[in-house]
Amino acid sequence: MNEYDDQWLRDGLAAAVPTPPEAADRAQRATVKARRARQVRVAGVLGVAAVVVGAAVAWTVSSGDDSDRAADGTKAVSVTCPEVPAEMPYPEKATGKAGEGVPDGATTARLCQGQGTKFDVPLDALVVGIEDLIATANGLDAYPEWGPNSACNLDFGTGYQIVFGYPDGSTTAVTGELYGCRAVTIGGDDVRSDPETLWARYSSLLREQRDALDPPASTPAADLSCGGPQVSPAGRAADMTEAVYCFEGEGVAIPIPAKDVAVLVADMQTSGPIGVTRACFTPGRIVGQTAWGDTVQTSALCGGDRWAMEDDLAWSVSPASKAILDRLATEAR
Amino acid sequence: MERTVVDGPMPQAVVDADGGDSFDAFVSARGNALWRSAWLLTGDHQLAEDLVQTALAKSWRAFDRVGIDGFEAYVRRVMFTTYISWWRRKWRGERPTADLPERGSKEPDADGRNDLLAALDGLPRGQRAVVVLRYFEDLTEAQAAGVLGIGVGTVKSQCSRALAALRSSPRLQREES
Numbered sequence: 001m002n003e004y005d006d007q008w009l010r011d012g013l014a015a016a017v018p019t020p021p022e023a024a025d026r027a028q029r030a031t032v033k034a035r036r037a038r039q040v041r042v043a044g045v046l047g048v049a050a051v052v053v054g055a056a057v058a059w060t061v062s063s064g065d066d067s068d069r070a071a072d073g074t075k076a077v078s079v080t081c082p083e084v085p086a087e088m089p090y091p092e093k094a095t096g097k098a099g100e101g102v103p104d105g106a107t108t109a110r111l112c113q114g115q116g117t118k119f120d121v122p123l124d125a126l127v128v129g130i131e132d133l134i135a136t137a138n139g140l141d142a143y144p145e146w147g148p149n150s151a152c153n154l155d156f157g158t159g160y161q162i163v164f165g166y167p168d169g170s171t172t173a174v175t176g177e178l179y180g181c182r183a184v185t186i187g188g189d190d191v192r193s194d195p196e197t198l199w200a201r202y203s204s205l206l207r208e209q210r211d212a213l214d215p216p217a218s219t220p221a222a223d224l225s226c227g228g229p230q231v232s233p234a235g236r237a238a239d240m241t242e243a244v245y246c247f248e249g250e251g252v253a254i255p256i257p258a259k260d261v262a263v264l265v266a267d268m269q270t271s272g273p274i275g276v277t278r279a280c281f282t283p284g285r286i287v288g289q290t291a292w293g294d295t296v297q298t299s300a301l302c303g304g305d306r307w308a309m310e311d312d313l314a315w316s317v318s319p320a321s322k323a324i325l326d327r328l329a330t331e332a333r
Numbered sequence: 334m335e336r337t338v339v340d341g342p343m344p345q346a347v348v349d350a351d352g353g354d355s356f357d358a359f360v361s362a363r364g365n366a367l368w369r370s371a372w373l374l375t376g377d378h379q380l381a382e383d384l385v386q387t388a389l390a391k392s393w394r395a396f397d398r399v400g401i402d403g404f405e406a407y408v409r410r411v412m413f414t415t416y417i418s419w420w421r422r423k424w425r426g427e428r429p430t431a432d433l434p435e436r437g438s439k440e441p442d443a444d445g446r447n448d449l450l451a452a453l454d455g456l457p458r459g460q461r462a463v464v465v466l467r468y469f470e471d472l473t474e475a476q477a478a479g480v481l482g483i484g485v486g487t488v489k490s491q492c493s494r495a496l497a498a499l500r501s502s503p504r505l506q507r508e509e510s
Contacts (some may be wrong), residue, residue: 012449013469017372020365023382027360030389132417135459139487197484204482208411211395269398
């Protein structure tokens with residue numbers, strides 16, 4: 001299709017769309033729908049909890065909403081994480097052709113630690129958007145054929161596994177390495193490229209799932225320290241509910257009072273794109289835990305007026321936050 | 334033709350009568366634009382409304398956290414991913430209805446409009462979503478990738494396949510001649 005055809009397609013689509021119907025109560029209907037789904041969901045979670053209590057390694061966010069059920073109407077199954085592979089993986093099984101991919105029908109997908117740098121594994125499993133995640137995995141390009149002269153970079157990065165659970169109790173494991181050969185391996189033999197896309201998709205789907213739910217009533221007690229925390233891929237620093245301040249490296253963690261956390265978090269809500277920053281080191285880091293149990297952190301950018309967040313965002317420190325941070329820095333020195 | 338806005342501040346119309354931002358004001362201002370994209374995805378008035386409603390219901394609780402400036406992009410993303418994720422099982426089934434559907438005729442028509450819709454109907458969900466994002470909402474490849482949560486390379490390949498399929502569609506052959 002050439003440029004003329006492109007324009008023809010644009011014009012054709014624009015002309016094809018009819019006038020929207022009157023929908024004056026659209027907002028009200030949407031909020032009612034949301035509330036109703038939430039009521040059903042809470043009932044569903046209670047029902048599921050009664051059945052699976054004691055069986056799951058960690059709690060699994062589930063849903064009683066019809067839209068959150070699997071295609072065959074079954075509910076999400078409990079999936080536990082396998083052991084981390086001992087060996088650094090190589091895509092030696094890559095044939096240059098994509099295999100059959102992840103089978104359809106999974107109702108749960110749990111993100112687990114893989115071979116590589118450790119991260120904070122989310123406590124909750126994904127039970128919504130599984131079909132979407134499978135489509136993402138199966139849409140990844142095949143990894144180039146592995147040959148005797150193939151080699152990979154010797155760098156470091158996160159390794160992950162995603163375990164898909166099926167109603168019959170079976171599982172399919174997908175591994176991904178955000179370093180080295182940067183391969184995704186589905187079921188052990190089907191090797192694909194672009195582990196970043198699958199990693200990002202899982203995180204975004206888990207965030208969407210959480211947006212429609214309330215966090216759990218309790219999570220394991222936070223063990224916040226300054227020693228290079230393992231951060232959750234799905235957590236947002238702006239959601240932290242308790243936090244410590246670290247001035248430098250693995251120094252003493254200064255607990256931040258709850259009222260100060262509230263001020264800092266309100267500031268973080270105003271985050272914008274990080275953009276270009278000057279290159280200099282300014283000490284200051286906050287390590288926190290969210291209501292979902294995620295470990296998150298934010299650290300001072302050059303000068304300390306802005307702090308780096310996840311997703312290439314930064315928050316600008318307000319005078320109220322600056323007073324808190326200055327006091328914490330004084331305590332930590 | 335009103336289309337959704339990808340970046341930049343929300344239109345003034347989103348600010349409600351009290352001068353504040355509200356979910357109701359957002360829906361009032363941008364609901365129809367979302368519906369148009371939903372209609373191109375579903376090809377049906379009621380299903381488009383269902384899709385918009387579902388996306389709004391899923392997004393409603395995030396309104397305060399996301400803020401008015403980013404909310405339209407948020408809802409759009411939920412709407413497109415919902416379409417791709419749940420379309421097959423939730424809406425593919427036949428539904429009893431008292432009214433005839435308002436779909437375009439499958440016969441060739443004078444202006445090619447129905448032919449284009451029929452050709453669009455033949456695309457897989459992912460390709461159809463990419464076409465709507467790229468050619469109706471005028472998003473860049475990177476922006477479309479952001480909405481769908483996939484890589485830019487995947488958007489390129491999906492788009493390429495979609496255009497190839499449209500180009501080879503018998504219903505659109507006469508357009509090229």
